[in-house]
Amino acid sequence: MTTKNTAGPLAGIKVLELGTLIAGPFCARMLAEFGAEVIKVESPDGGDPIRKWRVLKDGTSLWWSVQSRNKKSLTLNMKHAQGREIARKLALEADLIIENYRPGVLEKWELGYEQLKAVDASTIMVRLSGFGQTGPMKDLPGFGAIGESMGGLRYVSGHADRPPVRVGVSIGDSVAALHGVIGAMMALRHRDATGGKRKGEGQMVDVALYESVFNLMESLVPEFDHAGVVRERTGGSLPGIVPSNTYTTRDGENIVIAGNGDAIFKRLMLAMGRIDMAGNPELERNDGRVRHTQMIDDAIQAWCETQDIDSALTVLKAADVPAGKIYSVRDMMTDPQFLARDMFEQHQFADGTPVKLPAVSPKLSATPGHTKWIGPSLGQHNDEILQSLGYTAQAIAAMKQDGVL
Known part of the structure; x- marks a missing residue:
């Protein structure tokens, strides 16, 4: 002890x-x-x-x-x-x-x-x-x-x-x-x-x-030096890592969904009822998904618009997909995780x-x-x-x- x-x-x-x-x-x-x-x-x-x-x-x-x-x-x-x-x-x-x-x-x-x-x-x-x-x-x-x-x-x-x-x-x-x-x-x-x-x-x-x-700037320098890539502003998304973005549920809440792991992406699509995307070989790996970023984000946003924040989180938790509500301090002060961790x-x-x-x-x-x-x-x-x-x-x-x- x-x-x-x-x-x-x-x-x-x-x-x-x-x-x-x-x-x-x-x-x-x-x-x-x-x-x-x-x-x-x-x-x-x-x-x-x-x-x-x-x-x-x-x-x-x-x-x-x-x-x-x-x-x-x-x-x-x-x-x-x-x-x-x-x-x-x-x-x-x-x-x-x-x-x-x-x-x-x-x-x-x-x-x-x-x-x-x-x-x-x-x-x-x-x-x-x-x-x-x-x-x-x-x-x-x-x-x-x-x-x-x-x-x-x-x-x-x-x-x-x-x-x-x-x-x-x-x-x-x-x-x-x-x-x-x-x-x-x-x-x-x-x-x-x-x-x-x-x-x-x-x-x-x-x-x-x-x-x-x-x-803190991750791969900024080698990407520019080796590939001439200048990282730009992309809103709530994470460029080159798909899907990882902020979406809006039907009750107007914002939810972050990080389905960018290959296995996680498949579970996410199945949880959304998108068997077609879960089984699409072009989307099986991240480099393939990057080429279809907009299509994937549109599909996730469309699904979120059918869910309120609590139901979306319940579905994604059951599917073992990383997701979370964007907290204000009001949310933090009553959240069970914050309270359990003192x-x-x-x-x-x-x-x-x-x-x-x-x-x-x-x-x-x-x-x-x-x-x-x-x-x-x-x-x-x-x-x-x-x-x-x-x-x-x-x-x-x-x-x-x-x-x-």
Whole structure:
């Protein structure tokens, strides 16, 4: 029987987060969810701008409660020499530094990777930026939307006869954050294998948003290089893999049906009553079906128009054909699969108001992640963190008076 370690697999790892909005903070959030101590540095003048994004409660974003859960908030005025001095002390104590400023900003503050490495060769810094730390575009502002566009995702998203569309979340930033987590874990593994903290070899993890998106683009490059094929927008279908598309049932619901495996396709056609198509040798393999994509999609759509969403899903489930309704958050909150997997956590705001948050993913059997507290108030952990660095209560009060905190 496996005994769960509630401290998390990253217990004992100290992370300094120097960043705002999405990519860097999401990267640090995942580390915090699995036990790392994450100290988030914020400007005393309002903190991370994401505190005011989208839907607010009592002036603070509901998004903040997720994006900064388990983090400690420290306010530092980085324009003040003492603020930079404190940040430097924390950086040299940390196992990981995560930052997403434009290249060069940390160097001006004497917090750049090379500057810290000169003091401690085991320094690991995860740097997330629009275009990376090198190249002709490195100094340009690079938000997730730009990374999605340059990395190829926007070009292939939407319908062929309309302009490209965006995914409904900040996918470019989030994908970059996940690359940052992966890079951080590999860098920690290398540091530990070469001597551990203070003795092992640190490194810089250079994550560019556009490259993180580009990394998802499947066969895009070899198809163009070898065959001159430019992947285009195809709406809800998956080009070259048939059938895999979104269809509409008679009650107006959208259903995704992925019948692209050879055996699955045959089961799908039989479930639809299309024995003629199930037995058609031209449709037996994917390359043959690709030549008849429109005919197949038309047949599936015609069948869907005879079914409501529940009956269609029942038929397809019985035939072992992958299919699913397109969920809104309202669907998720009552879905038996989400509930069985404990995908929602109940928490409270400071005033006692209840709030549900998404549960931590991925699920580890022995060292699962968990939420210790939701996003903190601005500067909530100032005294705790500064006292751990040796500052007295009088010194902390003076720094507050001087505008350092």
